[in-house]
Amino acid sequence: MDDKESIRVGAAVRRRRRSLGLTLAAVASRSGLSVPFLSQIENERARPSARSLDRVADALETTTARLCAAADSARAVEVVRAGAGDGVRRVVRGRHQLSALEFTGEIDLGREFQHRNDEVMYVVDGAAEVEAEGQAYRLERGDTLFLSGGVRHRWRATVPGTRLLLVAVAEHVDATNDPRR
Numbered sequence: 001m002d003d004k005e006s007i008r009v010g011a012a013v014r015r016r017r018r019s020l021g022l023t024l025a026a027v028a029s030r031s032g033l034s035v036p037f038l039s040q041i042e043n044e045r046a047r048p049s050a051r052s053l054d055r056v057a058d059a060l061e062t063t064t065a066r067l068c069a070a071a072d073s074a075r076a077v078e079v080v081r082a083g084a085g086d087g088v089r090r091v092v093r094g095r096h097q098l099s100a101l102e103f104t105g106e107i108d109l110g111r112e113f114q115h116r117n118d119e120v121m122y123v124v125d126g127a128a129e130v131e132a133e134g135q136a137y138r139l140e141r142g143d144t145l146f147l148s149g150g151v152r153h154r155w156r157a158t159v160p161g162t163r164l165l166l167v168a169v170a171e172h173v174d175a176t177n178d179p180r181r
Contacts, residue, residue: 009041009048009053009067009068009071010041010042010043010044011042011044012068012071013041013042013056013067014042015070016067016070017042017060020060020061022060024038024039027056027059027060030058030059031052031055031058031059032055033052033055033056037052038056041056050064078092078093080092080093087103087104087105088101088102088103088104088107089101089102089104091165091167098167098168098169099167099168099169100166100168101165102124102164102165102166103157103162103164103166104161104164105160105161106157106159106160106162107157107162108157109154109155109156110154110156112152112153112154113152113153113154114150114151114152114153115149115150116149116150117149117168117169118146118147118148118149118168119146119147119167119168119169120145120146120147120166120167120168121139121144121145121147121155121165121166122144122164122165122166122167123139123140123141123142123143123144123163123164124141124163124164124165125141125161125162125163126140126141126157126158126159126160126161126162126163127139127140127141127157127158127162128155128156128157128158128164129155129156130145130153130154130155131153131154132147132151132152132153133152133153138158149169
């Protein structure tokens, strides 16, 4: 297995574990590997040896070959072409760990948001006003605002033709810091 495959296998391990409804602790118990090491594998911060990957596959009731195949099928390179007109455009399609949207025009969604995961707002062009945790922030071209998961916020474009890029950890990914895990 080359480095790219071993690094990419983390997402496949996580998907398989979740599909079985197992916790990291359960997989650790079944495999004899530690929870921190399994977490590092899933987050692609550690490369499992062939033996460790065999143990993980057994614990997940699958084979190493199937995990590698699932990892390989998760690899993607995709171009999303610029769209015309005002509105909302997905910059990343599909279910990935990263969610990205581009908002163009005089957008005022008129509601408050609260996401469980972190997000970054970047003003590509124009200006926007963001209210977060009761404080207003004026963002202009090139400005970035980081919002940690759980922060209540609302925003609106304040200049015609504003383009705002919103990048977040996808909602289907549990990226919150829960000390009970």
